[in-house]
Amino acid sequence: MTTIKLALQKKGRLSEGSMDLIRRCGIKVQNGIGKLKAEASNFPIEFLFLRDDDIPGYVQDGIADIGIVGANVMVEKDSHVEVVHHLGFSKCRLSIAVPKDQEYNGIQDLDGKSIATSYPVLLKKYLDEQGVTADIHEISGSVEIAPSIGLADAVCDLVSTGSTLFQNGLKEVEQIYKSEAVMVATPDLAEDKQAVLNQLLFRIKALQEAES
Ligand code: PRT
Ligand code: ZN
Known part of the structure; x- marks a missing residue:
């Protein structure tokens, strides 16, 4: 067989x-x-x-x-x-997150900003659909640390419980893909x-x- x-x-x-x-x-x-x-x-x-x-x-x-x-x-x-x-x-979701104290009124706020991610293709597709241009900074791991070390303004990473975002002082603002x-x-x-x-x-x- x-x-x-x-x-x-x-x-x-x-x-x-x-x-x-x-x-x-x-x-x-x-x-x-x-x-x-x-x-x-x-x-x-x-x-x-x-x-x-x-x-x-x-x-x-x-x-x-x-x-x-x-x-x-x-x-x-x-x-x-x-x-x-x-x-x-x-199950998880791919989400954009920003520092928790940062005011956020919608995806347009990310125009001209930098976003660190291991998912540049999925992120770019979403930003293009939303008509937003951002600088996508591809990194392969520890994405959530990027804003606190001045590497990027926001992150786009996988989330399941949300505790990693929380521990790194970030808040989830956009869910871009469900997996x-x-x-x-x-x-x-x-x-x-x-x-x-x-x-x-x-x-x-x-x-x-x-x-x-
Ligand atoms: O070594 P290898 O390349 O095979 O593994 P990997 O390290 O690339 O992947 P791995 O094992 O971490 O994840 C494999 C797959 O599991 C992912 O591609 C997702 O489809 C799925 N998955 C489900 C997750 C999560 N949940 C998840 N929470 N993958 C990663 N995470 C990470 C996330 O990146 C973040 O750092 O967990 C953290 C967030 O979790 P919470 O619970 O704090 O929100
Ligand atoms: Zn992998």
Whole structure:
């Protein structure tokens, strides 16, 4: 039987939800510490453990047939993959935040200002739609520190509880994108692999229905 390759985040905010979903589907997998590949013993699926940023590219290129990744990363990378299912975990939002004492009357206030983010594509799209021109300063982490060290006037980062913003003296002023984990597939998946994916999706949907 054909085996499909599923790309998962190795370690991070998607890994637990992803492995938990696989296990609840009744799929048995032994994932040795540090291993980058694993196989299931009772379902035709192989797992590749990667950094989340690399997952859309691997799936687009067909190195992996399917993947589980945050919708935010998939859209930011502008990857040509198909979203086959919304998985409902790792929910968060991409938001703009400004120093809490700063007066804020609307997105126009950010015109001509600088905004630090790890999501320049999603941010630019939103600003363009709003007719706002800002200087987008791309940084890869610790975004919330940027205003307090004078690097930017505002930030655009992922938020779940809001506590990181709060701890850094920031307030959320615009929600620009809502995200959750999604299952993506390579475009034009071969028919035999599509059949395996359908079996997997059938199990996932049954779980979701049982829980709703
Ligand atoms: O090493 P690798 O590159 O694989 O992982 P990573 O560090 O790039 O990503 P990771 O594991 O942090 O996040 C993976 C995905 O989880 C993201 O792309 C989102 O789809 C999703 N997700 C859900 C989140 C959050 N919630 C989240 N809260 N990703 C990041 N955060 C961060 C946020 O950047 C901020 O620093 O958590 C902080 C805010 O959290 P609160 O609860 O204080 O608001
Ligand atoms: Zn990452």
